[in-house]
Amino acid sequence: THLTRIVLKNFKSFGGVTRLNLERGFNVITGPNGSGKSNIIDAVQFVLGEVASRRMRASDLTELIYDGGGGQRATVAQVSISLDNSDRSIPIDKPLVTIGRSIDRRGNSKYFLNGKRTSRRVLLDLLGMAGISPGGYNIVLQGAATRLSDLTPQERMASLKELI
Amino acid sequence: THLTRIVLKNFKSFGGVTRLNLERGFNVITGPNGSGKSNIIDAVQFVLGEVASRRMRASDLTELIYDGGGGQRATVAQVSISLDNSDRSIPIDKPLVTIGRSIDRRGNSKYFLNGKRTSRRVLLDLLGMAGISPGGYNIVLQGAATRLSDLTPQERMASLKELI
Amino acid sequence: KLEHFMKAFHEICESFSSIFSKLTGGGEGRLELQRPESPFSGGVDLYIQFPGKPMRLASGASGGERSVATIAYLLAIQSFLKAPFYFLDEIDAHLDSMNVSRLAEVLRERSSEAQFIVISLKDVMLHRADKIYGVFNPGDRSRVIALPMTIEVVS
Amino acid sequence: KLEHFMKAFHEICESFSSIFSKLTGGGEGRLELQRPESPFSGGVDLYIQFPGKPMRLASGASGGERSVATIAYLLAIQSFLKAPFYFLDEIDAHLDSMNVSRLAEVLRERSSEAQFIVISLKDVMLHRADKIYGVFNPGDRSRVIALPMTIEVVS
Ligand SMILES: Nc1ncnc2c1ncn2[C@@H]1O[C@H](COP(=O)(O)OP(=O)(O)OP(=O)(O)O)[C@@H](O)[C@H]1O
Numbered sequence: 152t153h154l155t156r157i158v159l160k161n162f163k164s165f166g167g168v169t170r171l172n173l174e175r176g177f178n179v180i181t182g183p184n185g186s187g188k189s190n191i192i193d194a195v196q197f198v199l200g201e202v203a204s205r206r207m208r209a210s211d212l213t214e215l216i217y218d219g220g221g222g223q224r225a226t227v228a229q230v231s232i233s234l235d236n237s238d239r240s241i242p243i244d245k246p247l248v249t250i251g252r253s254i255d256r257r258g259n260s261k262y263f264l265n266g267k268r269t270s271r272r273v274l275l276d277l278l279g280m281a282g283i284s285p286g287g288y289n290i291v292l293q294g295a296a297t298r299l300s301d302l303t304p305q306e307r308m309a310s311l312k313e314l315i
Numbered sequence: 316t317h318l319t320r321i322v323l324k325n326f327k328s329f330g331g332v333t334r335l336n337l338e339r340g341f342n343v344i345t346g347p348n349g350s351g352k353s354n355i356i357d358a359v360q361f362v363l364g365e366v367a368s369r370r371m372r373a374s375d376l377t378e379l380i381y382d383g384g385g386g387q388r389a390t391v392a393q394v395s396i397s398l399d400n401s402d403r404s405i406p407i408d409k410p411l412v413t414i415g416r417s418i419d420r421r422g423n424s425k426y427f428l429n430g431k432r433t434s435r436r437v438l439l440d441l442l443g444m445a446g447i448s449p450g451g452y453n454i455v456l457q458g459a460a461t462r463l464s465d466l467t468p469q470e471r472m473a474s475l476k477e478l479i
Numbered sequence: 480k481l482e483h484f485m486k487a488f489h490e491i492c493e494s495f496s497s498i499f500s501k502l503t504g505g506g507e508g509r510l511e512l513q514r515p516e517s518p519f520s521g522g523v524d525l526y527i528q529f530p531g532k533p534m535r536l537a538s539g540a541s542g543g544e545r546s547v548a549t550i551a552y553l554l555a556i557q558s559f560l561k562a563p564f565y566f567l568d569e570i571d572a573h574l575d576s577m578n579v580s581r582l583a584e585v586l587r588e589r590s591s592e593a594q595f596i597v598i599s600l601k602d603v604m605l606h607r608a609d610k611i612y613g614v615f616n617p618g619d620r621s622r623v624i625a626l627p628m629t630i631e632v633v634s
Numbered sequence: 635k636l637e638h639f640m641k642a643f644h645e646i647c648e649s650f651s652s653i654f655s656k657l658t659g660g661g662e663g664r665l666e667l668q669r670p671e672s673p674f675s676g677g678v679d680l681y682i683q684f685p686g687k688p689m690r691l692a693s694g695a696s697g698g699e700r701s702v703a704t705i706a707y708l709l710a711i712q713s714f715l716k717a718p719f720y721f722l723d724e725i726d727a728h729l730d731s732m733n734v735s736r737l738a739e740v741l742r743e744r745s746s747e748a749q750f751i752v753i754s755l756k757d758v759m760l761h762r763a764d765k766i767y768g769v770f771n772p773g774d775r776s777r778v779i780a781l782p783m784t785i786e787v788v789s
């Protein structure tokens with residue numbers, strides 16, 4: 152399994168539609184400060200079902216919807232990702248799985264699986280089988296490594312116990 | 316007033332004697348990870364009278380004494396700095412003021428002013444008149460800027476009240 | 480106490496805005512009291528606007544943008560307290576080269592009033608220095624050499 | 635519970651040591667239980683030794699050295715949990731170019747088993763990528779373009 156594509160629609164600073172086609176191996180994202188790099192990671196957390204707006208650096212989920220100032224406010228934000236599933240590690244009999252999530256200005260989220268509406272619970276269960284979760288160790292947010300290096304030995308034990 | 320010279324003797328990773336002659340304007344220190352750059356700032360905090368070993372990244376003040384491993388342990392660490400005092404902002408009638416501090420393996424510190432023994436209290440008072448103190452805003456430790464940017468509005472007010 | 484605080488606060492606000500503008504090539508930064516009628520019962524908000532973008536609370540900005548705001552805040556406090564020398568340890572770690580270059584410019588300017596000793600791994604910062612010190616540890620202990628300004632810094 | 639923990643802990647320790655050695659060109663890293671006879675009543679110490687230097691607790695090392703130790707710890711945990719893809723956001727901010735280059739090498743190697751998506755401002759990291767994405771914001775919104783690998787990255 153790997154990510155083949157991320158599509159952002161009016162998600163944070165990505166007004167309009169933005170598509171990223173990813174390689175299976177080593178992808179590097181670069182760009183100036185404030186250009187939108189970390190917002191891409193926030194988009195992936197969002198579509199994987201993250202509900203804590205703090206982890207996406209917003210004080211409210213509706214702040215994830217594009218707002219360019221000067222009247223350019225979108226009404227809905229949407230993210231979808233496609234996963235190569237040829238090894239069937241996600242228990243769905245399809246070589247490609249697409250999941251999506253949208254949010255509107257009232258804070259209502261909708262989840263999609265291969266284009267059809269579904270629930271957050273169903274998505275979390277399916278992805279969990281392939282080792283994919285929104286708050287997992289596989290996503291290291293900006294600054295998290297510095298915080299991790301300030302852990303005391305006791306805190307390190309506590310986090311390992313939670314993990315194992 | 317400005318710093319003209321820093322001399323380290325067996326202070327942290329600086330085994331032996333190391334001298335830095337500083338410019339009055341814009342000095343930049345560079346070098347690989349772990350080479351000893353931040354230890355120079357620790358040396359300046361030390362000589363200005365810092366007693367919290369934590370601020371110099373040591374669990375005990377004796378850990379500031381050079382220890383190169385394999386039997387190369389010094390018995391005393393010493394730092395001295397020279398300050399251009401031609402504007403007499405330090406209330407001593409000399410164009411150049413040198414202060415020093417040493418520490419031994421039992422944790423005993425000695426303070427020096429222009430070569431003569433003095434007390435920490437005298438040094439702190441003299442330097443304070445020129446706006447110099449060990450824990451001041453004029454020394455920004457590695458990582459402190461990141462911690463400062465995570466302050467809440469209430470914490471920002473609290474720190475301003477302390478300052479003003 | 481309050482009167483003294485407000486006078487100092489205004490001074491810090493003014494230098495924050497002017498430094499932030501220099502660091503961002505024309506952006507606008509503002510420190511605001513949450514409760515101006517009774518300052519100590521509220522906090523202090525930090526608003527920043529980068530050229531071409533809307534004004535936002537610093538907490539919603541990117542990592543590098545927050546770094547720039549924090550540096551402007553630090554320099555504003557330093558110009559209020561007026562120490563004779565300043566040590567800054569890798570404050571440019573999260574900045575891209577454009578922001579490092581502007582920061583180096585501001586530090587060069589301020590170094591005519593007070594001494595700056597800056598630790599940095601970024602070439603752009605080294606190129607603006609009056610003097611560069613190279614620290615290295617060949618194996619058993621740290622050493623320092625003064626680097627001539629004309630050499631091409633090879634990383 | 636304890637048996638299961640100890641088995642996993644040993645696995646993480648082994649990959650921590652091997653990754654740390656790769657990241658430092660031969661250094662030695664060790665995770666140790668403070669109370670091996672009753673693991674959960676103590677903490678976990680992290681010891682690191684860079685080539686040519688004595689072994690020390692990570693808390694006494696430099697900022698960059700602690701970063702390297704933390705990255706090795708993260709990668710060790712990731713190889714224990716085995717996710718299909720990894721996102722790393724500017725984990726190389728405090729590293730010098732030698733350490734970035736070694737990290738890039740390790741990530742390249744591991745990208746044959748799992749997908750890596752790494753955000754970085756460092757040229758050394760960009761040069762090792764299979765594909766580079768440039769994100770920019772001309773004024774009103776963010777955009778992304780895939781950069782051809784052959785261009786000289788101009789910072
Ligand atoms: N809802 C939104 N609409 C428009 N812009 C937004 C929205 N939410 C956040 N932003 C803006 O997105 C910008 C980019 O943020 P991001 O954290 O992705 O930058 P970055 O590329 O990671 O930068 P750095 O290198 O500094 O970490 C910020 O300037 C922020 O103000």
Ligand SMILES: Nc1ncnc2c1ncn2[C@@H]1O[C@H](COP(=O)(O)OP(=O)(O)OP(=O)(O)O)[C@@H](O)[C@H]1O
Binds near residue numbers: 326699
């Ligand atoms: N008492 C001591 N004797 C010998 N070495 C010491 C002593 N105390 C600390 N050290 C070592 O000093 C080294 C340098 O530390 P320092 O933090 O100054 O590096 P740095 O140049 O700032 O690196 P970075 O770029 O990673 O921040 C560390 O490797 C540490 O283990």
Ligand SMILES: [Mg+2]
Binds near residue numbers: 189190541542543
């Ligand atoms: Mg970022």
Ligand SMILES: [Mg+2]
Binds near residue numbers: 568
């Ligand atoms: Mg350092």
